[in-house]
Amino acid sequence: MKKPSALVRYLNQYVIGQDDAKKTLAVAVYSHFKKIARSREATARIAKSNVLLIGPTGTGKTLMCETLSRALEVPFVTAEATSLAQSRYVNDEIEAILQRLVDRADGSIDKAQSGIVFIDEIDKLKAPDGQARSISGESVQHALLKIMEGSIVKLGSGQYIDTTNILFICGGAFVGLDRIASQTHTYGYISTSKDDNPTILDRLNARVKPTDLFEFGLIPEFTGRLPITARFQDLGKKMLVRIMTEPANSIYNQFRDIFRSEGVELTVEPTVFEQIADLAVEYKTGARSLRGLFEELITPVLYVVPDDPRIEQVVISSLFTEPRVVRRERSA
Ligand SMILES: Nc1ncnc2c1ncn2[C@@H]1O[C@H](COP(=O)(O)OP(=O)(O)O)[C@@H](O)[C@H]1O
Ligand SMILES: [Mg+2]
Secondary structure (H helix, E strand, C coil): CCCHHHHHHHHHCCCCCCHHHHHHHHHHHHHHHHHHHHHHHCCCCCCCCCEEEECCCCCCHHHHHHHHHHHHCCCEEEEEHHHHHHCCCHHHHHHHHHHHHHHHCCCCHHHHCCCEEEEECHHHCCCCCCCCCCCCHHHHHHHHHHHHHCCEEECCCCCEEECCCCEEEEEECCCCHHHHHHHHCCCCCCCCCCCCCHHHHHHHHHCCCHHHHHCCCCCHHHHHCCCEEEECCCCCHHHHHHHHHCCCCCHHHHHHHHHHHCCCEEEECHHHHHHHHHHHHHHCCCCCCHHHHHHHHHHHHHHHHHHCCCEEEEEECCCCCCCEEEECCCCC
């Protein structure tokens, strides 16, 4: 079993920034799997602590869960709370999610039973005023509660799956949460003396209170099942540049690989990543727009490269100038 610090080191290879969330999630996941291991020995049932991830879109919530499940070698699926609310039969949808988990586990019910399910858009269960969801957000929460607490679900295949040890992670942007929270924290969370550590006090004050989540339509029983919260921060320009260039599987490295397989050295200069990051910041979709912007830049080049074996190098130095193409001398 990987320790929390080892999980964070693994995450660091793929997920840029979000250091607090990495630690919180690593510890949560670690204690979850520790509890499972211990409950196999002990007879006492230990209550499960599911996790709530709060943060803007495109900041790495899904990526972090997916990467963690890879580190732990457990099956992983994602689902959206909003599509549960739009379906007519929420239990059929839930059954389908669990079926996908079994599929990810190559059909092994046993493996699926210690998998991870990430349910996104949990903050959008509340129907906008005057609009009706097919089924109410509240009944979705009750259905989710049942499987989060642990129940036996019959799958379409006729097999049964026990959800007791499945880790449920919920996510949402919770737009406006800080405004709500600042209205409810009118003074210090706790009385302070000068010996108190200001960092710890800040952390307590920044805590998301269950009552803040009620505003988003989450019912007390549901928030009660999500005792751990991790906040994801907006990604700034610097972070976006790092996302494009740093991870082993970064967009830049992926395209360098493609070009290398054509015998071409691709160089994209730092200015270009800054220009792309500037645009992405404007689009306000976190890191989501990076790939599209980068591919738009590369597509015209990748269109000509395979046709011309003499090309040995391509240098892109700005979004707004033509790439420089270097060809080999024609051999005699
Ligand atoms: N912190 C990050 N580090 C590296 N890549 C990221 C990060 N945040 C987002 N991305 C990139 O953006 C894409 C969308 O991120 P995702 O995890 O789905 O965001 P969220 O679930 O928070 O909306 C990911 O596939 C990944 O390529
Ligand atoms: Mg996501």
